[in-house]
Amino acid sequence: MKELKIFAIVVILSGILYWGIEPYAHTKLHPHTANAEYNFSKEDTDYAKHFLEQKKEALEAAKASGNKASIDAATKDVETAQKILDDYTAFWADINSIDLVKGDAAKGAETFGAAGCIGCHGIEAAGMPASMDAETASQSFGVVPPDLSTAGKIYDERFLAALIKNPTMAVKLSHKFNDEHPYPMTAFMGAGGDINAEVADIVAYLKKVSADADAKSKITDEKVFADACQRCHDMKYDKKYTLSNKASLAAYMGSNPPDLSMMIRSKGADYLHKFINDTQKMLPGTAMPRVGLNKAAEDDIVSYIEKVGDSKKAERESTGLYVMIYFFILGIFAWLWKRKVWSELH
Numbered sequence: 001m002k003e004l005k006i007f008a009i010v011v012i013l014s015g016i017l018y019w020g021i022e023p024y025a026h027t028k029l030h031p032h033t034a035n036a037e038y039n040f041s042k043e044d045t046d047y048a049k050h051f052l053e054q055k056k057e058a059l060e061a062a063k064a065s066g067n068k069a070s071i072d073a074a075t076k077d078v079e080t081a082q083k084i085l086d087d088y089t090a091f092w093a094d095i096n097s098i099d100l101v102k103g104d105a106a107k108g109a110e111t112f113g114a115a116g117c118i119g120c121h122g123i124e125a126a127g128m129p130a131s132m133d134a135e136t137a138s139q140s141f142g143v144v145p146p147d148l149s150t151a152g153k154i155y156d157e158r159f160l161a162a163l164i165k166n167p168t169m170a171v172k173l174s175h176k177f178n179d180e181h182p183y184p185m186t187a188f189m190g191a192g193g194d195i196n197a198e199v200a201d202i203v204a205y206l207k208k209v210s211a212d213a214d215a216k217s218k219i220t221d222e223k224v225f226a227d228a229c230q231r232c233h234d235m236k237y238d239k240k241y242t243l244s245n246k247a248s249l250a251a252y253m254g255s256n257p258p259d260l261s262m263m264i265r266s267k268g269a270d271y272l273h274k275f276i277n278d279t280q281k282m283l284p285g286t287a288m289p290r291v292g293l294n295k296a297a298e299d300d301i302v303s304y305i306e307k308v309g310d311s312k313k314a315e316r317e318s319t320g321l322y323v324m325i326y327f328f329i330l331g332i333f334a335w336l337w338k339r340k341v342w343s344e345l346h
Contacts, residue, residue: 033274033281033282034046034274034281035273035274036273036274036276036277036278036295036298037277037278038156038277038294038295040092040156040158040159040162040170040290040292041092041095041096041158043277043278043281044088044091044092044172045085045088045089045092047278047280047281048081048084048085048088048089049085051081051084051085052078052081052082052084052085054081055074055077055078055080055081056078056081058074058077059071059074059075059077059078061074062074084174087169087174088169091162091166091169092162094165094196095158095161095162095165096158097196098161098196098199098200099196099197099200100157100158100161100200100203100204101200102197102200103200103201103202103203103204103205103207104200104201104204105201105204105205105207105208106205107198107201107205108198108200108201108202108203108204108205108206108208109126109205111191111198111201111202111205112202112205114191115188115191115198115202117202118131119131120132120137120141120145120185121145121146121147121148122147122148123147123148123149123209124147124149125149125150125209125210125212125213125216126149126209130145130147134243134244134245135245137244138243138244138245138248138249139245139248141184141252142184142244142248142249142251142252142253143184143231143232143244143248143249143252143253144231144243144244145184145185145231146227146228146231147227148206148209149209149210149213149227150210150213150214150219150223150224150227151206151209151210151227152203152205152206152207152208152209152210152211153207153210153211153213153214153219153297154210154219154224154227154228154293154294154296154297154300155292155293155294155297156292156293156294157203157207159292160202160203160206160292161199161200161203162292163185163292164187164188164199164202164203165187165188165195165199166187167183167185167186167187168183168187170290170292171183171289171290171292172278172279172280172289172290173287173289175285176287184252188202220300221300221301221303221304221307222238222304224293224297224300224301224304225240225300225301225304225305226240228291228293228297228301229260229291229301230242230243231243231244232244232249232253232257232288233257233258233259233260234259234260234261235259235260235261235305235308236259236261237261237262237308237309238261238308242257253287253288254287257288260305260308260309261308261309262309263305263309264302264305264306264308264309264310265309265310269302269306272301272302272305273298273302276291276293276298276301276302277290277291277293277298278290279291
């Protein structure tokens with residue numbers, strides 16, 4: 001009977017720790033953030049509204065303190081937050097006005113060439129290799145510009161349109177790049193016609209290239225990772241290394257981006273989805289751009305990271321079940337043995 005009481009106490013304390021203290025600590029160390037949102041227009045405006053509300057609350061607190069310096073600083077922060085909201089609202093209103101359905105792939109191919117996009121980007125699937133080797137490109141831009149063979153399949157089409165028209169706003173790096181320190185990718189200023197129609201044409205062209213490439217050779221999760229992440233990140237456990245020069249990349253980003261081999265174990269799939277979807281929401285001020293992937297491509301990347309970093313997950317989980325069964329059976333035998341021994345002593 002004494003052992004059962006001890007066992008009950010251990011179970012209760014373990015339950016309090018597992019279902020009470022640990023979740024509470026987790027909420028403090030990792031505050032809740034909204035799930036990944038693939039409507040980037042909604043994501044950005046909602047984030048900007050939330051940011052503005054935070055600054056307004058800070059202003060009210062400053063007013064309550066009566067400190068003039070704090071009030072002035074908080075007022076300026078509110079004005080900045082309001083401008084961010086206004087900028088994103090106007091930006092996405094413009095992007096959402098583009099009729100992507102009417103995009104003409106043939107015209108897009110012509111515009112892509114006329115606009116000088118091939119000066120930085122290659123499209124191997126269309127027989128257009130990059131104009132610069134990786135070393136030269138990374139030294140020139142800080143990071144190797146992506147090959148766009150899979151862009152039309154892995155990136156959200158609205159994000160592509162936004163990226164073409166205003167790269168800095170699309171990737172959410174306005175805090176890092178400005179007129180004095182411009183983003184390496186320049187905004188598309190048009191090729192002489194209706195700029196929104198031209199953007200729709202380019203997006204249609206990229207989608208056609210990707211569809212043709214996928215039909216010819218299935219775009220795997222490994223390929224999605226290579227095209228979306230490997231320009232900056234290593235995956236050493238799969239012998240994949242960044243395409244960019246490390247020194248140039250560190251100067252461009254502020255530090256070298258981390259190897260992603262064990263990221264699934266340290267952060268978990270949910271965090272990775274949210275971070276890839278909107279880096280600023282998870283780590284405000286980070287130099288990593290928003291990637292702009294659609295959900296399917298994002299799932300592919302997280303799946304690939306998991307396969308590399310946690311390849312034994314299924315085996316580990318199944319083994320854990322067997323171990324628990326083993327200890328349960330062992331516990332029964334131990335209890336029976338204990339009863340037998342003590343029955344002979346009394």
